[in-house]
Amino acid sequence: MNAKIKKAIYPGSFDPITFGHLDIIQRSTQLFDEIIVGVLNNQAKHPLFSVQERVDMISELVAGIPGVRVLSFEGLLVDFARQMDATIIIRGLRAVTDFEYEIQIAQTNHVEYEALETVFLTTSLRYSYLSSTIVREIASYHGDITSFVPREIIPLIEQKMMKTA
Numbered sequence: 001m002n003a004k005i006k007k008a009i010y011p012g013s014f015d016p017i018t019f020g021h022l023d024i025i026q027r028s029t030q031l032f033d034e035i036i037v038g039v040l041n042n043q044a045k046h047p048l049f050s051v052q053e054r055v056d057m058i059s060e061l062v063a064g065i066p067g068v069r070v071l072s073f074e075g076l077l078v079d080f081a082r083q084m085d086a087t088i089i090i091r092g093l094r095a096v097t098d099f100e101y102e103i104q105i106a107q108t109n110h111v112e113y114e115a116l117e118t119v120f121l122t123t124s125l126r127y128s129y130l131s132s133t134i135v136r137e138i139a140s141y142h143g144d145i146t147s148f149v150p151r152e153i154i155p156l157i158e159q160k161m162m163k164t165a
């Protein structure tokens with residue numbers, strides 16, 4: 001039996017985290033011993049939430065799921081994976097439209113760091129339409145986002161939308 005701990009990174013912008021992301025995190029814990037949710041600190045993207053806000057929000061939401069840690073990272077994902085001593089990346093695939101971009105990143109990362117494997121989980125059907133971009137868009141018009149994100153973070157999103165209005 002392979003006694004090595006299987007540590008996987010689930011990277012993303014998570015701006016904000018959605019039920020789709022949480023579903024992937026939950027299901028990943030059935031496959032790997034330790035999941036590191038890697039929150040990208042990318043100022044160039046002008047995120048709605050600061051990286052610290054995103055880390056705090058996700059940490060609270062996953063507090064009840066054993067084996068999940070939330071950390072931020074900057075720069076290349078392959079460098080973060082090396083730092084964390086992780087050789088598995090998890091990404092969710094919603095539809096065929098995701099595939100082209102995802103396979104390009106996965107293959108590039110594999111060239112840069114040969115030991116690194118990307119594992120794709122198909123998004124649950126009930127979340128296959130969902131994205132953070134759509135959540136931001138609906139929230140910006142003060143629409144109902146209760147089907148998309150946990151209720152705990154709705155006031156935080158609404159607050160941001162009031163500030164940016």
Ligand code: PNS
Nearest residue numbers: 011012013014040075076077078105108
């Ligand atoms: O949630 P997202 O925005 O689809 O996540 C994209 C992410 C964070 C996985 C990707 O942009 C990334 O890994 N960025 C870090 C920089 C990097 O390693 N780039 C090389 C691959 S293109």
